[in-house]
Amino acid sequence: MSDHFVVGGTAAIPDAEYLKPVADEPGEQTTRRFFLAAAGAAGLLYTAALAYPIYRYLASPEEMALSATAVTEVTLKDAQKLPLGSVLMFKFGTSPAMLIHHADGRWVSLTAVCTHLGCTVQYEPQADRIHCACHGGVYNAYTGANVSGPPPKPLKLFKVAVNDAGVQVSRA
Amino acid sequence: MTSKSASIYDWVDERLGLSEIAAFARHKTVPVNAQSFWYYWGGISLFLFLVQCFTGVLLLVYYRPGAEAYESVRQITFVMHFGWLIRSAHAWAANLFIFAILVHMFSVFFMKAYRKPREFGWFSGMALLGIASVFGFSGYLLPMDELSYFATKVGLEIPAAVPWIGPAIANMLRGGPEVGEFTVQRFFALHVVVLPALFLPLLGFHLWLVQRHGNAIPPSEELKPASESKSIPFMPNFLRKDLAMWLISLNILALLASVFPWTLGHAADSLVPAPPGIHPEWYFMSPFEMLKLLGNILPGESGEIAGLLLFSLGIALWILIPFYDIGKATGQRARAAHYFGLLAVFALLATTVIGYWTIR
Numbered sequence: 001m002s003d004h005f006v007v008g009g010t011a012a013i014p015d016a017e018y019l020k021p022v023a024d025e026p027g028e029q030t031t032r033r034f035f036l037a038a039a040g041a042a043g044l045l046y047t048a049a050l051a052y053p054i055y056r057y058l059a060s061p062e063e064m065a066l067s068a069t070a071v072t073e074v075t076l077k078d079a080q081k082l083p084l085g086s087v088l089m090f091k092f093g094t095s096p097a098m099l100i101h102h103a104d105g106r107w108v109s110l111t112a113v114c115t116h117l118g119c120t121v122q123y124e125p126q127a128d129r130i131h132c133a134c135h136g137g138v139y140n141a142y143t144g145a146n147v148s149g150p151p152p153k154p155l156k157l158f159k160v161a162v163n164d165a166g167v168q169v170s171r172a
Numbered sequence: 173m174t175s176k177s178a179s180i181y182d183w184v185d186e187r188l189g190l191s192e193i194a195a196f197a198r199h200k201t202v203p204v205n206a207q208s209f210w211y212y213w214g215g216i217s218l219f220l221f222l223v224q225c226f227t228g229v230l231l232l233v234y235y236r237p238g239a240e241a242y243e244s245v246r247q248i249t250f251v252m253h254f255g256w257l258i259r260s261a262h263a264w265a266a267n268l269f270i271f272a273i274l275v276h277m278f279s280v281f282f283m284k285a286y287r288k289p290r291e292f293g294w295f296s297g298m299a300l301l302g303i304a305s306v307f308g309f310s311g312y313l314l315p316m317d318e319l320s321y322f323a324t325k326v327g328l329e330i331p332a333a334v335p336w337i338g339p340a341i342a343n344m345l346r347g348g349p350e351v352g353e354f355t356v357q358r359f360f361a362l363h364v365v366v367l368p369a370l371f372l373p374l375l376g377f378h379l380w381l382v383q384r385h386g387n388a389i390p391p392s393e394e395l396k397p398a399s400e401s402k403s404i405p406f407m408p409n410f411l412r413k414d415l416a417m418w419l420i421s422l423n424i425l426a427l428l429a430s431v432f433p434w435t436l437g438h439a440a441d442s443l444v445p446a447p448p449g450i451h452p453e454w455y456f457m458s459p460f461e462m463l464k465l466l467g468n469i470l471p472g473e474s475g476e477i478a479g480l481l482l483f484s485l486g487i488a489l490w491i492l493i494p495f496y497d498i499g500k501a502t503g504q505r506a507r508a509a510h511y512f513g514l515l516a517v518f519a520l521l522a523t524t525v526i527g528y529w530t531i532r
Contacts, residue, residue, distance in 0.1 A: 050237045053254035053258070054230065054254070056253035056254050057233075057252055057253055057255055058230075058233065060251070060252040060253050063253070141470055142523070
């Protein structure tokens with residue numbers, strides 16, 4: 001492999017002075033150790049100074065979502081006109097939610113995120129139940145209780161207030 | 173090394189041949205002479221290219237080409253935490269990258285490092301510079317603000333001036349008769365897919381050639397007797413200095429990017445007149461000014477064509493230098509090539525100065 005090198009004639013300058021172990025005197029040992037520790041700390045600080053802005057940059061949407069999830073109330077304009085036996089999907093903060101106007105006239109609002117693995121669930125008016133297509137979870141469409149299938153927990157209920165301008169949904 | 177880590181090393185070594193690579197690295201040396209400073213500029217260019225890849229991917233996380241381009245850059249600059257810094261670092265590193273490549277190119281030229289057997293190093297380097305300038309041109313449009321809009325409009329007039337096929341080429345690059353969302357979409361594809369796909373293998377070839385032939389020695393050093401030429405091991409001596417240069421480059425970049433953040437103008441609007449004092453980026457100033465000066469001497473279309481011809485001829489002469497500056501075996505300076513180089517540096521500097529001088 002050495003034929004690849006176009007080196008003048010002489011051997012390389014030995015640059016080993018750097019690499020020679022420092023004298024064994026205890027004082028110099030301490031200085032060396034202190035220097036290495038200081039260099040290591042400076043390196044860590046430097047890396048942190050580079051990594052911090054990058055982390056914050058990449059985490060920006062998450063932080064924005066956090067402020068959106070702080071929402072406690074959503075007003076759905078004209079939702080009072082929702083026909084009997086139908087559903088309106090909306091976003092409560094950042095996560096999907098549903099407003100059901102049951103055939104008997106009752107209003108129910110729940111989160112629409114399956115408690116099993118997070119799929120968006122759907123209201124089935126014929127069966128009057130909430131169904132998750134991903135793994136067949138079924139919830140009670142009035143209480144949100146997990147009725148059958150894999151879901152471990154019920155869907156959370158929201159408070160509903162209907163007036164002639166719209167429907168107000170708020171955290172229970 | 174403990175016996176456990178030694179056995180892990182042996183296991184990997186047997187399969188990947190690490191000790192061969194280590195032996196290769198141990199034997200690699202770099203010459204030491206009065207011109208050693210110039211050996212770092214290839215490495216600095218490489219470092220800045222890596223910075224471009226890294227910050228480019230970060231920008232890609234939020235950038236949306238097409239109709240939303242301006243809005244997404246506005247969001248990156250003003251909404252996302254430190255987005256202004258990432259964008260500023262990308263823009264500044266792009267400029268420093270071009271600068272470092274130019275320093276590298278002229279140092280190679282004046283050290284006559286393009287001579288046998290390094291011709292392909294020179295050709296691939298020139299191709300890399302060509303791609304780098306297309307990187308610069310295409311990236312400049314992506315924010316879709318006023319400046320980038322007009323820069324692209326003006327820049328595409330150059331291929332459009334090529335006789336017969338020019339307008340078709342310009343329309344193909346523009347994605348229609350006007351610079352708009354289709355232009356930004358295809359410039360984006362060019363900038364993040366096509367150009368890297370061309371650049372990376374060529375860069376690999378370029379670096380492989382450096383390993384193959386080692387660093388060139390300038391003619392002044394070749395004249396000295398062999399016993400006087402010196403070299404240092406690449407590992408770790410030169411590498412350590414190389415990395416120190418990278419650290420210095422990173423610090424300069426960090427300072428520039430944070431103290432002089434890259435600005436974002438108003439959204440591009442074809443109905444708003446070009447802002448006063450608009451001018452090309454510094455690395456396009458010289459060709460722009462040369463074409464303008466030629467246009468004054470030979471007005472109209474003939475001037476444009478003459479300018480393009482003269483320009484292409486100059487670039488061709490520059491690229492083909494290894495063929496006509498065959499160099500003396502004695503290492504004596506080939507005067508003509510040297511003067512051509514000086515003329516090129518003078519012309520570039522003079523037209524750049526005139527360009528900035530005459531901004532209105």
